[in-house]
Amino acid sequence: MSVPQSVEEGGEIDGETQGDAVPDDGQPDVSESEPELSxxxxxxxxxxxxxxxxxxxxxxxxxxxxxxxxxxxxxxxxxxxxxxxxxxxxxxxxxxxxxxxxxxxxxxxxxxxxxxxxxxxxxxxxxxxxTEYLETEETEERPWPQYYLGIAAGGGTLFGLGQFGLYPVPWMTTVVAACVIVAFAACALVHDRLAGE
The missing domain is CATH 1.10.10 (Arc Repressor Mutant, subunit A)
Structure with a gap:
């Protein structure tokens, strides 16, 4: 069986030079590489x-x-x-x-x-x-139910005081109600933002 001329003379096979395919020692060229993962x-x-x-x-x-x-x-x-x-x-x-x-x-x-x-x-x-993508520390979970309960309890108490006429001016009840609503909204926004991270 005849060998093609290009192989006999160390010519190209599929775009690679035959002489480059195997190193001088006859062993395939195996370079050590770091483990890779996409x-x-x-x-x-x-x-x-x-x-x-x-x-x-x-x-x-x-x-x-x-x-x-x-x-x-x-x-x-x-x-x-x-x-x-x-x-x-x-x-x-x-x-x-x-x-x-x-x-x-x-x-x-x-x-x-x-x-x-x-x-x-x-x-x-x-x-x-x-490891660089894995969180190394457990994130401490905030006690959100306690925050909401605290706002509700504090706001309810202050609102109740207003209902019994214990504020010096009647519009203080409205201010307390508005503060409670703002506190709930702010707490909910922070909770939502932290949960999305």
Missing amino acids: LDVMFEILKNERRRFVLKYFEDHEGPVALGDLAEHVAAKENGKPERELTSGERKRVYVGLYQCHLPKMDDAGIVEFNRNRGRIELGENADLL
Whole structure:
């Protein structure tokens, strides 16, 4: 079988020089590169709260973890209750979701290494790429119901004083009512703005 002249003389094959395809030592040119993950994939992983809970779990736990332990932790976070108070249904729902959907997706992206047969999970080589996008501190939740209740109680008390004629001028009742309305509106605007961040 004859070899094309361009190959014999180190000519071009599909736009590449044959002599450049393989280095002098006969080994393919494999350059070490940093793990890469597109922003689309990273944000796809991070947009789901359950997957974020998985990543946060590994901030406090090193080495491989059992799927059952991880599922219990995530279920407790999702339901806002201690692990010991979880129902079997709450545990099972998270376990199945992690096993069938979330962990395989994270495994495909190299975020975790998920051994389905053994039910063991550990961080993958791309996990560090998500840390800058993952909140490292839990945001302290403001007690909004208490704020609203405080405004209502204070405004109601002041308004009641006016109804019993305890203000020196009658128009003070109107001023108090207006202040309560403004306070409620301001509190609602701040609440809405912070919730959107």
